[in-house]
Amino acid sequence: MLFELANDSVWFPSPEFALRDPDGLLAVGGDLHPTRLIEAYRNGIFPWYSAADPILWWSPDPRTVFTPDSLHISRSMQRFLKRTSLHVTLNKAFEQVIQACAKVHELADRGVWIHPEMQKAYTQLYQLGHAHSVEVWDNNQLVGGLYGVSVGNVFCAESMFHTVTNASKTALLVFAEVFFAAGGQLIDAQIRNEHTASLGAHDISRQRYLNKLHTQNTLLRTNFWTPRSLKA
Structure with a gap:
């Protein structure tokens, strides 16, 4: 299941819900505001996406x-x-x-x-x-x-x-x-x-x-x- 992030909240789903294929893909959307980025890294999540794509958030397993x-x-x-x-x-x-x-x-x-x-x-x-x-x-x-x-x-x-x-x-x-x-x-x-x-x-x-x-x-x-x- 791929989660869609809201713009008015920095909440992230648990990394245990990340997809196996592609490995670690967890969520889409949101923004790159510092508060959201800090929350992501504190929970083992990071953004990785091309400029033409929406923001994609990842937490691969293994690390x-x-x-x-x-x-x-x-x-x-x-x-x-x-x-x-x-x-x-x-x-x-x-x-x-x-x-x-x-x-x-x-x-x-x-x-x-x-x-x-x-x-x-x-x-x-x-x-x-x-x-x-x-x-x-x-x-x-x-x-x-x-x-x-x-x-x-x-x-x-x-x-x-x-x-x-x-x-x-x-x-x-x-x-x-x-x-x-x-x-x-x-x-x-x-x-x-x-x-x-x-x-x-x-x-x-x-x-x-x-x-x-x-x-x-x-x-x-x-x-x-x-x-x-x-x-x-």
């Missing part, structure tokens, strides 16, 4: 995640991180990152889902302190990064990009180590692919994911999201 003990850094990547001159920052250029992610997806013909409406909505979340970006710089040139939404000690990664080799891996791995060290418990990659799997992402059931989301036994370090350098 692909990184945990503190699953992160995998290969020996070659360890050597790269030690030697690279790439510089990694947090929350220094959110709008540039989301625009770059949109451009990369469009050029790769992966479907235009980070369209202007989505960019505007997540930029508003960033301004409210709920969405965040990680940037990778080569001197003063942005060459990689990722963005997503924080829910307590869970970070829901939305998209990442790179224009030079290993830049997106650098963004994720550097951020993950700092995030987990500060009390983060889960990085949500949403859906499994070869790239995230090679870095240690694995599948857990939607129910286990929701349990982690709703039962947060550790707190993320105060002021963790303050804009700063993560790797010089």
Whole structure:
């Protein structure tokens, strides 16, 4: 059963009602107002749709995640991180990152889902302190990064990009180590692919994911999201 959302309420149905085919499709309609988006992420739900479609809301099962003990850094990547001159920052250029992610997806013909409406909505979340970006710089040139939404000690990664080799891996791995060290418990990659799997992402059931989301036994370090350098 596919639920239709009302414009005058931010209520969402339980993710257990999501369709199996297509996997995770739960609801249609509503809007991308920050209050609705925050409510969605707090309940393991996210929007994903093309500009020509109505807003579609998803909660797939299983869910692909990184945990503190699953992160995998290969020996070659360890050597790269030690030697690279790439510089990694947090929350220094959110709008540039989301625009770059949109451009990369469009050029790769992966479907235009980070369209202007989505960019505007997540930029508003960033301004409210709920969405965040990680940037990778080569001197003063942005060459990689990722963005997503924080829910307590869970970070829901939305998209990442790179224009030079290993830049997106650098963004994720550097951020993950700092995030987990500060009390983060889960990085949500949403859906499994070869790239995230090679870095240690694995599948857990939607129910286990929701349990982690709703039962947060550790707190993320105060002021963790303050804009700063993560790797010089």
